[in-house]
Amino acid sequence: DIQMTQSPSTLSASVGDRVSITCRASQSMSSWLAWYQQKPGKAPKLLIYKASSLESGVPSRFSGSGSGTEFTLTISSLQPDDFATYYCQQYNSYPYTFGQGTKLEIK
Amino acid sequence: EVQLVESGGGLVQPGGSLKLSCAASGFTFNNHAMNWVRQAPGKGLEWVSTITGSGGAIYYADSVKGRFTISRDNSKNTLYMQVNSLRADDTAVYYCAIGRSPYGSYLDYWGLGTLVTVSS
Numbered sequence: 001d002i003q004m005t006q007s008p009s010t011l012s013a014s015v016g017d018r019v020s021i022t023c024r025a026s027q028s029m030s031s032w033l034a035w036y037q038q039k040p041g042k043a044p045k046l047l048i049y050k051a052s053s054l055e056s057g058v059p060s061r062f063s064g065s066g067s068g069t070e071f072t073l074t075i076s077s078l079q080p081d082d083f084a085t086y087y088c089q090q091y092n093s094y095p096y097t098f099g100q101g102t103k104l105e106i107k
Numbered sequence: 108e109v110q111l112v113e114s115g116g117g118l119v120q121p122g123g124s125l126k127l128s129c130a131a132s133g134f135t136f137n138n139h140a141m142n143w144v145r146q147a148p149g150k151g152l153e154w155v156s157t158i159t160g161s162g163g164a165i166y167y168a169d170s171v172k173g174r175f176t177i178s179r180d181n182s183k184n185t186l187y188m189q190v191n192s193l194r195a196d197d198t199a200v201y202y203c204a205i206g207r208s209p210y211g212s213y214l215d216y217w218g219l220g221t222l223v224t225v226s227s
Contacts, residue, residue: 034213034214036152036214038152042219043202043217043218043219043220044144044152044202044204044214044217045217046213046214046215046216049207049212049213049215050213055215087151087152089152089154089213089214091211091212091213094157094166094211095154095166095167095168095169096142096154096157096211097154098151098152098153098154099151100151101151101152
């Protein structure tokens with residue numbers, strides 16, 4: 001099974017900041033990685049797929065990069081609506097696995 | 108408009124059973140794999156199971172294998188999950204989610220979830 005390790009677990013930042021979240025896979029998985037945003041009490045929302053492809057309707061301040069075992073989600077200029085929890089997910093092979101999540105908090 | 112509406116959750120005693128449903132609309136159901144993902148209270152996301160568009164291939168997390176059974180009725184645009192031998196650690200919100208391709212892939216739309224609580 002592919003284990004996904006996200007860091008940091010919590011990130012404190014201010015509106016306008018540039019932030020990055022990292023996801024590391026326990027084995028190489030090409031670019032079969034997705035990123036999701038989840039707000040309290042809501043369902044997750046797809047942001048990025050295939051490591052760097054932006055889902056339709058997602059603001060361009062979100063970007064993804066990486067391949068193999070290391071991946072990054074970057075938000076170029078934080079907006080108030082971006083404070084949420086972010087998860088990576090590998091879909092290279094079953095069982096699909098998620099990272100443990102990164103909670104993005106207002107500083 | 109894509110819609111996924113889960114139902115069937117509730118309070119059940121340890122060892123009990125439930126059948127979860129996910130009614131889908133707004134897309135060609137049999138062109139997409141369907142998934143169940145759960146989230147225990149205050150915890151992260153856990154993939155549970157995937158069924159391909161035709162229903163010909165099924166995958167489970169080790170934590171539910173042998174206790175949970177995923178199925179779909181493409182004539183009714185509905186996904187199911189029979190959950191048996193429930194344990195306290197199965198307590199979670201259960202989401203159904205659409206896979207981008209018929210064979211799996213990332214999850215491009217999620218329902219609102221149904222809460223399963225396992226407690227005596």
